[in-house]
Amino acid sequence: MAATITGRARDLYSTWWTRGEAPRPLPPAMVGNVYALWLIALTFKVLGSSWDVSWHFKWLRDDLAPPHLLNTAGTVLVVALVLFHSYTGYGVDRLTLRFMQAGVAVFLLAVPLDVINHRINGLDITAWSITHALLYLGTAVMLAGVVRGWWRYGPAGRPRIPVLALLWLFVLENVWFPAGQQEYGVLAVAAWDRGQPQAEPILLQFAADQIGRPVDRASVLHFALPVPDWVYPMWLVAAAGLVLVLARWMIGRPWVATAIAAGYVAYRCAIWLVLAGADFPMSAVPFLLLGVAVGVDLAFAARVPELVRPVLGAALAGLGGAGAAWLQAEWLVTPPIDYPTFFTGAIVLALLWIVAVLVVRAAVFTRWAALSPVR
Numbered sequence: 001m002a003a004t005i006t007g008r009a010r011d012l013y014s015t016w017w018t019r020g021e022a023p024r025p026l027p028p029a030m031v032g033n034v035y036a037l038w039l040i041a042l043t044f045k046v047l048g049s050s051w052d053v054s055w056h057f058k059w060l061r062d063d064l065a066p067p068h069l070l071n072t073a074g075t076v077l078v079v080a081l082v083l084f085h086s087y088t089g090y091g092v093d094r095l096t097l098r099f100m101q102a103g104v105a106v107f108l109l110a111v112p113l114d115v116i117n118h119r120i121n122g123l124d125i126t127a128w129s130i131t132h133a134l135l136y137l138g139t140a141v142m143l144a145g146v147v148r149g150w151w152r153y154g155p156a157g158r159p160r161i162p163v164l165a166l167l168w169l170f171v172l173e174n175v176w177f178p179a180g181q182q183e184y185g186v187l188a189v190a191a192w193d194r195g196q197p198q199a200e201p202i203l204l205q206f207a208a209d210q211i212g213r214p215v216d217r218a219s220v221l222h223f224a225l226p227v228p229d230w231v232y233p234m235w236l237v238a239a240a241g242l243v244l245v246l247a248r249w250m251i252g253r254p255w256v257a258t259a260i261a262a263g264y265v266a267y268r269c270a271i272w273l274v275l276a277g278a279d280f281p282m283s284a285v286p287f288l289l290l291g292v293a294v295g296v297d298l299a300f301a302a303r304v305p306e307l308v309r310p311v312l313g314a315a316l317a318g319l320g321g322a323g324a325a326w327l328q329a330e331w332l333v334t335p336p337i338d339y340p341t342f343f344t345g346a347i348v349l350a351l352l353w354i355v356a357v358l359v360v361r362a363a364v365f366t367r368w369a370a371l372s373p374v375r
Helices: 002-016 028-056 066-088 094-121 130-153 160-193 201-210 217-224 231-251 256-277 289-301 309-331 341-361 363-369
Strands: none
Touching: 028 066, 028 130, 028 160, 028 256, 066 094, 094 130, 130 160, 160 217, 160 231, 160 256, 201 217, 231 256, 231 289, 231 309, 231 341, 256 289, 289 309, 309 341
16 A cells, blocks of 8 residues: 555656646646645635634734644645746746745745744734735735636636635635734623633733733723724725625626625634634624625626726625624624724725726736636
């Protein structure tokens, strides 16, 4: 058995680990296998990231904490895949490969910068920091390459569209990740108000010392909810909304934006149950994403001129997000929300959507995409 496995591994290595320039064709089954490894790597990263937020609302930072190790396992596999594509040229074109390489480079640069930041400044009490933003940016650029690679080279057949939707779900998770600060923070403050803080005393003391206060509600607010109330609704409509617009545009199937948002919300519900069972801090689940996604899908279903759709879609996304946020606040819990910001977020989304339409119309984009229709 061992000899057989070793022999097959040797055959695979000698067949596929050969130097070449992208793009080099692969059999459809091999393309599926390579991108299945991408899905595994991204799953490790998402699971580690989800656990990491909860971990940092309970304990002080630990560079070798289990969620960091889980995330690192995914990163190692990502780096190995980018090396495979770079060396062999299989399964990618040059632009796709550049996205992957640039994204991984930014991410790997951000990791030591984040460690240095913590060594110098101590606990980084917000997901909205510069070094963290570099991690998200690197991941986003890398994901752009993976999405484009599957869009171009994913084999025809039943898995093509579901895998593309799953990859966009990973994009949505990456873009939405910093909002977890507020989603965990609101429950951390509520736990303090109940007299049952979930954070360890050493973490609360550290956070209080950073602002020169005793451990009190003000220090907990500074640790748990350090960003203004307008950030959450703005990010919901403008950033998450744009991801859902681009996903719906690329995949071209009715209600796919809602399906992607629902898939992400379902994941958050599942990880909520796992973390709760393991006695880790829990978060508010962003059900309100569904309101934005439904607004996006309704806009694509409407028969309106191409440059009218962004205005209609942004209005529907803003209204859907605000309505869903109000319902969630009434029945469950949401982070603090400045509701007029939904209007501002809708304006920003409309502008970004219009820019996207104009970019897609440009001849340079046609050369950049160089794609056949999604099968």
